[in-house]
Amino acid sequence: MPDRARLVVGVDIGNSTTEACLAAVAPDRTVSYLGTDLTRTTGVKGTPDNTDGVLTAVRGALRRAGRAAAELDAVLLNEATPVISGLAMETITETIITESTMIGHNPATPGGQGLGVGTTVSLTELDEIDPGPPVVCVVPHGWDFEDIASTVNAAVGRGVDVVAAVLAGDDAVLVANRLTRPVPVVDEVAAVEKVPLGMLAAVEVAAAGYTIRTLSNTYGLATVFGLDPDQTRHVSPVARALTGNRSAVVVRTPSGDVTDRRIPVGTLELRGSGKTLRVDLATGAEEIMDAVARAQPLEDAHGEPGTHVGGMLAQVRDTMADVVGQDGEEAGSPVEIAINDVLAVDTFVPAEVRGGLAGEMHLENAVALAAMVSTSRSRMRSVAERVAEELGVATLIGGVEGKMAVRGALTTPGVDRPVAVLDLGGGSTDAAELDREGRDTAVHVAGAGELVTKLIDSELALDDREVAENIKRSPLAKVESFFHVRHEDGTVQFFDEPLPSHVFARVVTLAPEGPTPIPTRHGLDHVRQIRREAKRRVFVVNAVRALRQVAAGGNLRTLDFVVLLGGSALDFEIPEMIADALAGYGIVCGTGNVLGTEGPRNAVASGLVAAHAAAAP
Amino acid sequence: MTHSDPGSRPAVVVHVRPGAPERVLREICAGAEEEGVPTRVVTVPGRSAGEQDGSMRSTGEHDVTALAHAAAASSRLDVGIAVDAVGAAAVHHGKLPAQRPVTTVETDATVADWRRVGRTAARIVKGLPLS
Ligand SMILES: Nc1ncnc2c1ncn2[C@@H]1O[C@H](COP(=O)(O)OP(=O)(O)O)[C@@H](O)[C@H]1O
Ligand SMILES: [Mg+2]
Numbered sequence: 001m002p003d004r005a006r007l008v009v010g011v012d013i014g015n016s017t018t019e020a021c022l023a024a025v026a027p028d029r030t031v032s033y034l035g036t037d038l039t040r041t042t043g044v045k046g047t048p049d050n051t052d053g054v055l056t057a058v059r060g061a062l063r064r065a066g067r068a069a070a071e072l073d074a075v076l077l078n079e080a081t082p083v084i085s086g087l088a089m090e091t092i093t094e095t096i097i098t099e100s101t102m103i104g105h106n107p108a109t110p111g112g113q114g115l116g117v118g119t120t121v122s123l124t125e126l127d128e129i130d131p132g133p134p135v136v137c138v139v140p141h142g143w144d145f146e147d148i149a150s151t152v153n154a155a156v157g158r159g160v161d162v163v164a165a166v167l168a169g170d171d172a173v174l175v176a177n178r179l180t181r182p183v184p185v186v187d188e189v190a191a192v193e194k195v196p197l198g199m200l201a202a203v204e205v206a207a208a209g210y211t212i213r214t215l216s217n218t219y220g221l222a223t224v225f226g227l228d229p230d231q232t233r234h235v236s237p238v239a240r241a242l243t244g245n246r247s248a249v250v251v252r253t254p255s256g257d258v259t260d261r262r263i264p265v266g267t268l269e270l271r272g273s274g275k276t277l278r279v280d281l282a283t284g285a286e287e288i289m290d291a292v293a294r295a296q297p298l299e300d301a302h303g304e305p306g307t308h309v310g311g312m313l314a315q316v317r318d319t320m321a322d323v324v325g326q327d328g329e330e331a332g333s334p335v336e337i338a339i340n341d342v343l344a345v346d347t348f349v350p351a352e353v354r355g356g357l358a359g360e361m362h363l364e365n366a367v368a369l370a371a372m373v374s375t376s377r378s379r380m381r382s383v384a385e386r387v388a389e390e391l392g393v394a395t396l397i398g399g400v401e402g403k404m405a406v407r408g409a410l411t412t413p414g415v416d417r418p419v420a421v422l423d424l425g426g427g428s429t430d431a432a433e434l435d436r437e438g439r440d441t442a443v444h445v446a447g448a449g450e451l452v453t454k455l456i457d458s459e460l461a462l463d464d465r466e467v468a469e470n471i472k473r474s475p476l477a478k479v480e481s482f483f484h485v486r487h488e489d490g491t492v493q494f495f496d497e498p499l500p501s502h503v504f505a506r507v508v509t510l511a512p513e514g515p516t517p518i519p520t521r522h523g524l525d526h527v528r529q530i531r532r533e534a535k536r537r538v539f540v541v542n543a544v545r546a547l548r549q550v551a552a553g554g555n556l557r558t559l560d561f562v563v564l565l566g567g568s569a570l571d572f573e574i575p576e577m578i579a580d581a582l583a584g585y586g587i588v589c590g591t592g593n594v595l596g597t598e599g600p601r602n603a604v605a606s607g608l609v610a611a612h613a614a615a616a617p
Numbered sequence: 618m619t620h621s622d623p624g625s626r627p628a629v630v631v632h633v634r635p636g637a638p639e640r641v642l643r644e645i646c647a648g649a650e651e652e653g654v655p656t657r658v659v660t661v662p663g664r665s666a667g668e669q670d671g672s673m674r675s676t677g678e679h680d681v682t683a684l685a686h687a688a689a690a691s692s693r694l695d696v697g698i699a700v701d702a703v704g705a706a707a708v709h710h711g712k713l714p715a716q717r718p719v720t721t722v723e724t725d726a727t728v729a730d731w732r733r734v735g736r737t738a739a740r741i742v743k744g745l746p747l748s
Contacts, residue, residue, distance in 0.1 A: 108652075108745075109651050109652060109653065145647065170651060170732075171647075171651065172651070173650060173651045173652070173653060174647055174650055174651050177650065480744070481712075482710060482712060482713055483712065498712075498713050498714065498717055501719045501720060501737075501747055502747070502748070504719075504740075504741065504746065504747050505740070505744050505745050505746045505747070506746045517746075
């Protein structure tokens with residue numbers, strides 16, 4: 001038995017974060033924790049590139065404790081089997097307008113109200129038209145609102161029956177205010193020159209606070225255009241695309257055709273429990289997850305080449321092959337690379353309608369997939385060698401991370417065996433269980449914080465990962481004046497300094513440096529719902545999935561304590577969503593507080609120290 | 618466009634210096650009208666540089682900002698616009714500090730810029746994002 005305390009540091013290399021825990025282990029094996037640190041993981045988890053991050057975290061923990069690297073007796077690394085995750089999105093539906101038949105955007109300020117049905121005529125030809133059947137006036141770019149109004153008024157004065165107008169510029173209210181005979185006016189039609197002339201068109205503007213009634217109703221369209229049942233069937237996607245708008249234009253062109261078709265997205269092939277299952281991605285998340293459940297334990301998965309999902313699965317496989325295959329054939333068995341888990345989530349992507357005239361967006365159905373690839377070979381030994389070299393300290397590879405996480409979680413006040421942990425990370429959600437007898441099991445399932453961020457990003461059409469990450473991490477607020485915001489829970493916060501004009505009336509996230517506007521036309525409630533749904537579909541689903549795999553007999557009721565760990569357990573609402581979902585199984589669930597001070601962080605690193613102390617000679 | 622009865626109707630108040638370009642004023646008012654918010658134009662004679670020396674130069678950013686703040690103070694909607702003699706413009710809110718206008722445009726602005734000035738003023742009233 002050594003006659004002095006040994007200084008050791010446990011290091012957990014995660015997909016996103018590397019954490020360190022420094023402790024002194026006394027001769028009687030009691031552990032005094034001295035300091036912790038965390039930093040971004042450098043390189044792909046489980047590869048020699050991790051060394052830099054390890055050194056940063058170790059030095060950070062030493063600095064905080066006021067100790068020097070020379071005093072260290074050992075560095076303890078987790079046995080990190082590389083598990084990398086990939087994400088892909090496959091759109092299932094697509095709305096295409098093959099001929100210009102509808103304008104379904106929502107200009108902020110349409111003019112007039114009601115429904116006008118007539119033949120399209122350019123404003124430039126209005127003075128040559130004889131009185132006759134009703135006409136819809138189409139106004140090209142560059143016309144001034146007073147000139148538009150006086151030209152229309154002159155035609156109406158001659159007896160021409162102008163029943164509606166469609167404008168390029170943002171002038172609908174200005175024009176409508178100057179018409180001698182009021183008609184509905186739709187504006188901001190960017191591609192107004194593509195509106196076919198000489199065709200029957202319907203223009204509808206709803207009263208303030210209402211949405212259109214006729215053009216968003218299939219039979220309304222049938223009535224307006226005198227369609228037979230077969231034509232009516234074809235026009236129904238138009239009605240659906242226009243639902244919820246305050247204004248719309250539909251032009252009947254002979255070849256006009258909107259198709260709402262299912263795109264062939266290919267199949268997913270799942271191999272496991274002695275069978276091979278094929279599932280069509282277009283059937284959606286529920287069917288896919290059903291198949292994944294039937295193929296448990298999943299041995300491998302392939303996607304159809306040429307599809308996004310096929311590409312994604314091939315790419316994670318290749319990345320892993322590169323990562324573990326670098327130093328050629330090591331002694332022993334050949335490298336095995338397999339996809340062990342897949343999570344499918346139903347989502348939608350706002351996509352520009354092909355053939356739309358005003359940049360119309362339509363929500364298309366999509367499936368998002370997270371996959372996890374792992375390998376039989378760990379390269380932690382080469383990481384350990386490099387760390388030992390750099391620090392001049394013996395570096396040992398300690399236990400498997402899930403099992404270490406449980407030990408770390410047990411340092412949370414109020415927690416006892418049997419205990420299960422859920423490590424909510426960036427790429428994967430990991431579960432581990434330690435029973436009364438000290439037996440432990442651990443699993444990884446695909447999909448975690450990164451997938452939530454990605455869903456928020458695409459469903460709000462942000463195309464900005466950083467904004468999406470902000471939305472995920474903080475509650476929303478609406479700027480209600482230059483001096484106050486209303487938080488999503490209804491509370492109001494005042495500011496001494498006026499808020500900048502670019503956030504006025506916007507939905508914002510409140511960062512320490514001030515409100516950041518979310519670039520969307522959607523209201524706070526919509527953004528909030530997308531945020532919460534994304535978290536629920538990933539983390540609540542995965543919590544149940546992962547715990548079933550570690551619970552005895554797959555029965556959640558056998559679990560008592562569940563401790564939430566990892567970066568995503570810092571989230572302001574994910575822990576309560578999971579706790580709500582598990583409450584029905586009689587499970588006590590809460591966010592961990594490792595060492596009584598670290599919150600959900602540092603469980604694996606402190607678990608490594610605890611395991612090392614317990615096993616010390 | 619009269620201002621004989623200031624208390625009559627809630628409106629965005631537009632203060633203009635004598636000689637303010639007609640087309641600038643027209644587009645600004647159109648910007649607010651498209652948003653459905655009324656404007657009330659008030660001509661405010663001032664000791665502007667342009668009048669003093671007969672030249673047509675701007676009386677300065679400071680003047681148009683102060684003028685917009687005064688316009689906002691006299692608006693029942695707390696929102697004001699100012700246009701100076703050479704067509705520089707500013708939008709202001711009555712509760713904001715005088716030196717912190719919501720937006721300003723220079724004399725070399727375009728039709729789209731002037732429309733935006735009117736639209737911005739109207740959107741403050743409506744509580745909608747300004748851009
Ligand atoms: N304060 C926070 N609120 C919500 N999510 C967070 C917070 N901090 C980190 N995360 C999320 O945690 C995830 C990373 O978790 P982490 O445990 O560091 O990953 P890993 O164990 O895979 O290295 C990321 O998706 C990140 O967005
Ligand atoms: Mg408009």
